Amino acid sequence: MSTQAAFAAALLDPRLNCPKGLFSTNGADPDSRFAVYRNNVQSSLINALAHSYPVVGQLVGDEFFRAMAAIYLLGNAPQSPLIKDYGHDFADFIQSFEPAGSVPYLADVARLERLRTLAYHAADAQPLSPEQIGATLADPQTLSELTVELHPSLKLLTSAFAVVSIWAAHQHNSTLAGIDLDHGQHALILRNGLDVEVFVIEPGASAFIQNLQNGQPLIQAAESAPAFDLGQTLAQLISHNAITHLHHNKVSP
Amino acid sequence: MNNLPFGLPPRAGLGLKTEHFREVLGSQPDIGFFEVHAENYMVAGGPFHHYLGLIREQYPLSLHGVGLSIGSQGPLDSQHLKRLGALIERYQPQSFSEHLAWSSHGPVFLNDLLPLAYDTPTLSRVCEHIDQVQSTLKRPMLLENPATYLAFERSTFDEADFISEVIRRTGCGLLLDVNNVYVSSINHQGDPLAYIDALPLHTVGEIHLAGFAEDTDSLGDRLLIDDHGAPIDHAVWALYQHVLERTGPIATLIERDNQLPAFSVLHAEARQADELLQFARGRS
Numbered sequence: 001m002s003t004q005a006a007f008a009a010a011l012l013d014p015r016l017n018c019p020k021g022l023f024s025t026n027g028a029d030p031d032s033r034f035a036v037y038r039n040n041v042q043s044s045l046i047n048a049l050a051h052s053y054p055v056v057g058q059l060v061g062d063e064f065f066r067a068m069a070a071i072y073l074l075g076n077a078p079q080s081p082l083i084k085d086y087g088h089d090f091a092d093f094i095q096s097f098e099p100a101g102s103v104p105y106l107a108d109v110a111r112l113e114r115l116r117t118l119a120y121h122a123a124d125a126q127p128l129s130p131e132q133i134g135a136t137l138a139d140p141q142t143l144s145e146l147t148v149e150l151h152p153s154l155k156l157l158t159s160a161f162a163v164v165s166i167w168a169a170h171q172h173n174s175t176l177a178g179i180d181l182d183h184g185q186h187a188l189i190l191r192n193g194l195d196v197e198v199f200v201i202e203p204g205a206s207a208f209i210q211n212l213q214n215g216q217p218l219i220q221a222a223e224s225a226p227a228f229d230l231g232q233t234l235a236q237l238i239s240h241n242a243i244t245h246l247h248h249n250k251v252s253p
Numbered sequence: 254m255n256n257l258p259f260g261l262p263p264r265a266g267l268g269l270k271t272e273h274f275r276e277v278l279g280s281q282p283d284i285g286f287f288e289v290h291a292e293n294y295m296v297a298g299g300p301f302h303h304y305l306g307l308i309r310e311q312y313p314l315s316l317h318g319v320g321l322s323i324g325s326q327g328p329l330d331s332q333h334l335k336r337l338g339a340l341i342e343r344y345q346p347q348s349f350s351e352h353l354a355w356s357s358h359g360p361v362f363l364n365d366l367l368p369l370a371y372d373t374p375t376l377s378r379v380c381e382h383i384d385q386v387q388s389t390l391k392r393p394m395l396l397e398n399p400a401t402y403l404a405f406e407r408s409t410f411d412e413a414d415f416i417s418e419v420i421r422r423t424g425c426g427l428l429l430d431v432n433n434v435y436v437s438s439i440n441h442q443g444d445p446l447a448y449i450d451a452l453p454l455h456t457v458g459e460i461h462l463a464g465f466a467e468d469t470d471s472l473g474d475r476l477l478i479d480d481h482g483a484p485i486d487h488a489v490w491a492l493y494q495h496v497l498e499r500t501g502p503i504a505t506l507i508e509r510d511n512q513l514p515a516f517s518v519l520h521a522e523a524r525q526a527d528e529l530l531q532f533a534r535g536r537s
Binding site: 007023083086 | 360361364440443478
């Protein structure tokens with residue numbers, strides 16, 4: 001094993017001893033010095049997860065969160081120097097982490113927090129103005145072939161829990177009292193200007209937006225979704241600057 | 254005196270923190286330059302680029318990498334080098350710097366600046382990597398001296414001699430972290446003044462000042478941790494003055510990454526450095 005391989009392994013696994021060939025000038029036990037590096041690595045990565053998943057941390061408490069993150073870290077060392085992406089699959093880990101089983105909505109809250117991070121850093125795109133969109137939608141001839149391009153930050157999440165209400169309650173120190181936790185919600189996450197916004201939308205609206213993201217024309221996307229209020233959903237997308245392009249996909253004769 | 258093409262002004266600068274974006278744009282403080290960690294801006298879009306773009310229009314910029322792992326036993330991550338190139342193209346920073354350290358092993362990124370054995374194979378490898386960085390980015394870089402807690406039995410060079418040789422062979426400049434000098438000197442029972450005087454001070458393109466944390470090792474001796482989480486220590490200010498007497502005024506960053514205080518507190522430390530730079534200017 002190379003020096004750096006042994007060093008890296010011992011940093012990530014506290015059960016391993018300090019690698020050979022290291023010393024302290026004053027004769028102190030190298031283990032006590034190596035512990036500084038190990039602590040830097042472990043605490044910086046756990047802090048990175050805590051920074052990315054603040055509501056998960058609030059839901060389970062700091063001590064539980066850090067213990068859970070330390071176990072995640074053992075099997076999931078970062079694979080990229082872009083530390084913002086560290087823990088991108090933390091929700092899947094939480095889902096199968098038995099000690100967190102008493103908080104069944106925890107994994108979906110982590111999914112929502114991850115989508116918020118993705119939306120925050122997603123590519124920029126200029127939205128169409130309500131006037132531009134209005135002018136295009138006013139022409140019924142072309143409506144059936146119209147495809148809608150949405151902002152790159154726009155994400156959807158379907159949860160069997162009241163994931164948006166749970167998340168929102170932690171944005172202003174309120175409690176979960178009064179929230180029907182098992183009432184499933186469909187979340188819409190997008191960046192409007194510089195701010196990430198989170199909404200609860202109807203199941204049909206979520207299916208419709210998913211259809212649009214898959215490239216279906218507007219009318220088809222609406223018709224193949226469960227019943228929902230198309231006018232209200234379009235108005236919401238327009239007013240939150242989520243529509244970036246409208247394309248006429250003319251069918252060749 | 255500094256004669257390398259590193260264009261940061263000989264003033265005090267601050268690390269640009271996301272918490273301070275709006276305050277900086279709103280109050281436009283008299284700061285010599287801002288420094289950012291390159292990896293924080295390796296994202297597609299959104300507020301980070303929005304604010305950095307606006308701040309860059311008004312201030313000189315230092316791009317400081319923390320993830321390139323120049324000391325890796327394996328090859329450099331060419332994707333990461335490409336991302337650095339794109340950031341440099343976009344923001345045209347006055348300076349690009351990285352560390353004499355390693356942080357990746359194979360695909361695993363350890364998120365810390367880890368120590369190197371100062372021997373001939375390491376010297377060749379570090380020089381090859383710096384040559385690759387400078388030829389890919391088409392500009393000289395600054396290399397930062399590390400803070401370390403352990404030494405390697407294999408080392409055949411002193412750290413200052415090792416750094417001098419890297420600079421001589423690659424033509425890179427030195428980012429002299431005065432806090433790291435102090436931390437390492439205490440941790441390895443060295444003389445910080447002798448260390449500084451052994452460095453090629455004419456190649457210093459930037460200075461870093463920061464605070465450290467105090468710990469003790471198994472013998473109960475002082476063990477200083479470079480945590481960027483405290484005000485700059487008196488001993489580090491004194492060393493800084495010793496450096497300025499030899500270099501003349503050099504762009505100086507106040508580094509604070511943890512226990513972040515109000516912007517005004519950091520600005521006060523920057524003013525303190527600016528006063529010493531002003532004094533050095535008068536003398537040179």
